[in-house]
Amino acid sequence: MEVINYLLGYKDLKIVQNTEYFNFSLDSVLLANFVTIRSNTNKIMDLGTGNAPIPLILSTKTKAQIYGVEIQDAIYKLALKTISINRMEEKIKLLNEDIKTIDKLFETDSFDIITSNPPYFKITGGSLVNNSNHKTIARHEVLMTIDDVLGVSRKLLKNNGILGLVHRPERLLEILTKMKKYNIEPKRIRFVYPKVGMNCNMILIEGSKNGKEGLKIMPPLFVHDKDGKYTTEVEEMFGA
Amino acid sequence: MEVINYLLGYKDLKIVQNTEYFNFSLDSVLLANFVTIRSNTNKIMDLGTGNAPIPLILSTKTKAQIYGVEIQDAIYKLALKTISINRMEEKIKLLNEDIKTIDKLFETDSFDIITSNPPYFKITGGSLVNNSNHKTIARHEVLMTIDDVLGVSRKLLKNNGILGLVHRPERLLEILTKMKKYNIEPKRIRFVYPKVGMNCNMILIEGSKNGKEGLKIMPPLFVHDKDGKYTTEVEEMFGA
Numbered sequence: 001m002e003v004i005n006y007l008l009g010y011k012d013l014k015i016v017q018n019t020e021y022f023n024f025s026l027d028s029v030l031l032a033n034f035v036t037i038r039s040n041t042n043k044i045m046d047l048g049t050g051n052a053p054i055p056l057i058l059s060t061k062t063k064a065q066i067y068g069v070e071i072q073d074a075i076y077k078l079a080l081k082t083i084s085i086n087r088m089e090e091k092i093k094l095l096n097e098d099i100k101t102i103d104k105l106f107e108t109d110s111f112d113i114i115t116s117n118p119p120y121f122k123i124t125g126g127s128l129v130n131n132s133n134h135k136t137i138a139r140h141e142v143l144m145t146i147d148d149v150l151g152v153s154r155k156l157l158k159n160n161g162i163l164g165l166v167h168r169p170e171r172l173l174e175i176l177t178k179m180k181k182y183n184i185e186p187k188r189i190r191f192v193y194p195k196v197g198m199n200c201n202m203i204l205i206e207g208s209k210n211g212k213e214g215l216k217i218m219p220p221l222f223v224h225d226k227d228g229k230y231t232t233e234v235e236e237m238f239g240a
Numbered sequence: 241m242e243v244i245n246y247l248l249g250y251k252d253l254k255i256v257q258n259t260e261y262f263n264f265s266l267d268s269v270l271l272a273n274f275v276t277i278r279s280n281t282n283k284i285m286d287l288g289t290g291n292a293p294i295p296l297i298l299s300t301k302t303k304a305q306i307y308g309v310e311i312q313d314a315i316y317k318l319a320l321k322t323i324s325i326n327r328m329e330e331k332i333k334l335l336n337e338d339i340k341t342i343d344k345l346f347e348t349d350s351f352d353i354i355t356s357n358p359p360y361f362k363i364t365g366g367s368l369v370n371n372s373n374h375k376t377i378a379r380h381e382v383l384m385t386i387d388d389v390l391g392v393s394r395k396l397l398k399n400n401g402i403l404g405l406v407h408r409p410e411r412l413l414e415i416l417t418k419m420k421k422y423n424i425e426p427k428r429i430r431f432v433y434p435k436v437g438m439n440c441n442m443i444l445i446e447g448s449k450n451g452k453e454g455l456k457i458m459p460p461l462f463v464h465d466k467d468g469k470y471t472t473e474v475e476e477m478f479g480a
Contacts, residue, residue: 054451169457173416200457217409217440220460
């Protein structure tokens, strides 16, 4: 079923979703609020954009040209509707493409920022994959792996351009190691905790292409307070 | 000047220190409270034990035989006095040895736990080293590197034996990568923050020899509250 929702607290932003597909989640909101946007940020790309929550939130924070890439045709069409409803056709360009070949459509070294909330789970022989193919592709590394994201980023980011990722803590070491392999130097991490006293369940990572070594571990981010409500910090992200 | 101090809030424990040397710090207290002690833990070794704060604190938590290894003669002698004042000669054995050859004095695969608060800083051409040679050796990887700690641990730990480390966040990726290289699988990390809103300045890491993959990022540890006092959690560590 296709529905139009408000993008949480972003009062002016609506998002078109389909209950049979993977719907946008908190992860994207946190990533869009984590990534470092500068006054001279001109070009941003979101890889595996889904129904485009990251481009939508970023559009409230920058005048940069934003591109969103989505391989799945049905999801791409929903994202188009979302962009159209919000009258963002100029600011956000959507591409129904495979991220593995997207570098052929753009100049190398031309993006200030690349973001991605990629599929979190590796494909293994015993993987329990989701019933719906759309959800499987969004959650499992079927069509897009962390290596794919890093490979495109190395090509398309400017020197010192920024890659912002959200991922799972289980893959921390692998992601940091691979970032270095692709010359994306890890610079900032925030560990996200569902609430005080619980283990981390999400990581926000920012790297800089050909950047200088020096990783900062930022203050932890708690999503809920003891009563189960959003913390002030997360609430403020939704109040933009 | 040689002084006898109480080991912070550990009312029964005294520690002999010399103001010209590197004195024990919060790091050791946090590590001794972080490491997983089991009811069947029989043998523990602390590498680069200094004036033996980690063995002393661990002695309040376990009946295991604890060994502390310190290469610097003057520091070793202070530690001996500390052990003697606390009448711990049976429970804590000190060795004035180099950790790089300590494996020759013990059976391989014989320790349940190895701990270390090693020197944090790499030696580089431009390293600013401390005036006092004792302090330099405690802070810089002159006589003991992270590779040395991991090499000994691989030899002396039992299968699934535990290595507990405290270190600096700048070296997180290197340490995790090297742990895997030495077959010490990273299992638990706690990031330590001086207070709310500040970046992490210390990491607590536990690995398991030949352990199964699966890294957990535990709740963050805040040292001070907003008023600059120790948080309840840290205060409780001192209240043992």
